[in-house]
Amino acid sequence: MTTYGLIGKNIDYSFSKSYFNTKFHNEAIKAKYINYDIDDIKEIKQIVNNSIELAGLNVTIPYKEKVIPYLDEIDSQAERIGAVNTIKIENKKLIGYNTDVFGFTKSIFSLIAPNHEAALILGTGGAAKAIRHALVSMGYHINLVSRDKEKGDYTYEELTSDIIKNHQLIVNCTPLGTHPDVNQFPPIPFEFIDERHLLYDLIYNPSITNFLAQGKEKGAQIINGEQMLIAQAEKAWEIWNE
Ligand code: SKM
Structure with missing residues (x-):
């Protein structure tokens, strides 16, 4: 079979x-x-x-x-x-x-607001690379956040109120919070998040991660990785059957 x-x-x-x-x-x-x-x-x-x-x-x-x-x-x-x-x-x-680029672009398209200019990408692995490519193609200015000073533009400790305010979109591309380690989350300063932000978590299991729950509490719009997972899977299916 x-x-x-x-x-x-x-x-x-x-x-x-x-x-x-x-x-x-x-x-x-x-x-x-x-x-x-x-x-x-x-x-x-x-x-x-x-x-x-x-x-x-x-x-x-x-x-x-x-x-x-x-x-x-x-x-x-x-x-x-x-x-x-x-x-x-x-x-x-x-x-x-x-197919992550296709999946991410399709899932976020209807949520992009006119005030969106810059995005913070949390993580620097393979998923982060695809998201960066997708967001640059959409015209976003990008900064990467990493625990490792050498890999990103900022470490988590360096994220100030101004940096958070100036990045309307924040995308979690780390595995922090994936089942079964559901209590983990990328340590951004959530106190600076407000209703102008869109928080995107590539994780879909659990459907609401700690990262998204804390963003929602501050009034941010949130989206998990489920629509992206489906769109990237369908694109893969297309490729396998070409
Ligand atoms: O890129 C996808 C991958 O194709 C499948 C997947 C999954 O099953 O959780 C997640 C993403 O990394």
Whole structure:
């Protein structure tokens, strides 16, 4: 049976498996989608060699960048971004794409307000790279926030009232708050958040993270990652069937 799957680490929280298997059932598609929970990205070689029926993969945290050396080809947009979340497999040849940009852009489009000029991206991994690419294409000025002083424009400790005020959109691209570690959140100064802000969390399980709950309490508009997950999955499905 044609097989698809998700590569990641500690991915029990993921909705992809149930999303695709429900789709296959409802649309009478003879295929299955399984989780490949791996400790090292080099295991991808074995996975591909051992499954002749594997036709496509999604890739999630922490492998979106690390998977690139294992590909035979990479689509030009994914190459520019430097992160891959979708792989098409044809005769054991691995071709990498990024559908997060499409998913994020589609999910946020109707929420962008005229006062939106700048965005803070929390995190600097593969998801953050895709979000940065999407927001720059939409005309946003971007600053990155990282715990690591070397990686971002600001650390969390450096976020002042002015910085928060000047960034109307704040996107959490870190895994902080993902099930089961639901009490975690990126430590931005929530006291400076108000109703002019839009807080976007790429996390969809739980549906309301601590990050979003604290933003909502301050009057901000909030959105979780569910619509993005669905849109990036449908785009991946399109690529696997092209
Ligand atoms: O880019 C997506 C990935 O394709 C699937 C996923 C998930 O199942 O949680 C999340 C994102 O990283």
